[in-house]
Amino acid sequence: MKEAEKEVEKVFIGGLHEELVEDKVIDESQLEPGFADDIKKYGGKDVMTCLQCGNCTGVCPISLKIDYKTRNIIKCCQFGLKKYTLGTRWVCATCYRCYEHCPADLNPAEVMIALRHIAVREGIIPPFIKTAATNLVKYGQSVKPDAEIDKIRKELDLGLIHSQDPDYHTVIREIQVLIHAAKYDKLIGIEEEVKV
Template identity: 30%
Template sequence: MGDERPIRESDLDLEFTREVRAEPGGTQLDLCIACGRCTASCPVQAQNASFNPRRIVRMAVLGMAEDVLGSDFVWLCAGCYACRERCPQGVLVTDLMVALKNIAVRRGIVHPSYRAQIAELRKFGRLYEVEAFNKKRSKLGLPPLEDRPEHATSLFESTGLDDLMDGPGEEPR
């Protein structure tokens, strides 16, 4: 980390910490003893030092909203659950990463990769246009499938995902 500087009280947003704690992935946040097993277990950290779960957990505890939510590292979790499996304190580290991303989205920051996937789901109800593959499927003796966009769009509308995604559309820096 080349950008080390002391953390000032003015950097901290305790409202953010409360928001994290209220998420299903944040309920065990305060039990973290900073032992670093999550970081030692993390396959992403092994290849890319900018993703450091222990550091992210500390930042969430301290309320470093700006540094976490505006970062690109918050999107780097591979969701492998090795950290959650090995945490001696039962901190739901993987779920915490989901919580942080969800909070970022609520503040208008959506990674373009997810925007693209949601756009596909809106078009086809799945991540791909399955009907385009029906010819190939029938050659293999596989049954045809239908694109049913409404199976996604109706739920996106009623759960408020559409409103979430219609925000200012900021991208992580």
């Protein structure tokens, strides 16, 4: 079989509320008319300007890995179908390729970020987000340091993370104070990790 003929394997990265909207009967009770305004409130632009051209989906590096493509998500936002939008947005890489190719200057990437803000405030927080946040307050970075990472850093000629350095603990402390002041710890349920 030629390379181009191989079927592309689709590995769906399930969100907490992942459902195929095309398989569902949508009635008015599912529509939230104020949803587009909520997206603007959290930093997204006006989703009603989307032309549904599909450029964003075409250039998105995660398109083949998710059931809901970027264009679909924007369409759901236009209709106010909130429950279909708050799951897979966590896998958006915020690479902004969609923004570069959007003729409506909508910036889908920032719509995705706004959707994350809304999801978190509704308690839809994937475990990996809590893990990353916990690592941040403990180690000052979202990935827990380990010997393998140290090895890779060395190969890349990057400095090692000095957990024994007194400044390291000062920095961690500052991160914790900032996280607590912003109420981020409460928002995502990691208060116990933040010792203020």
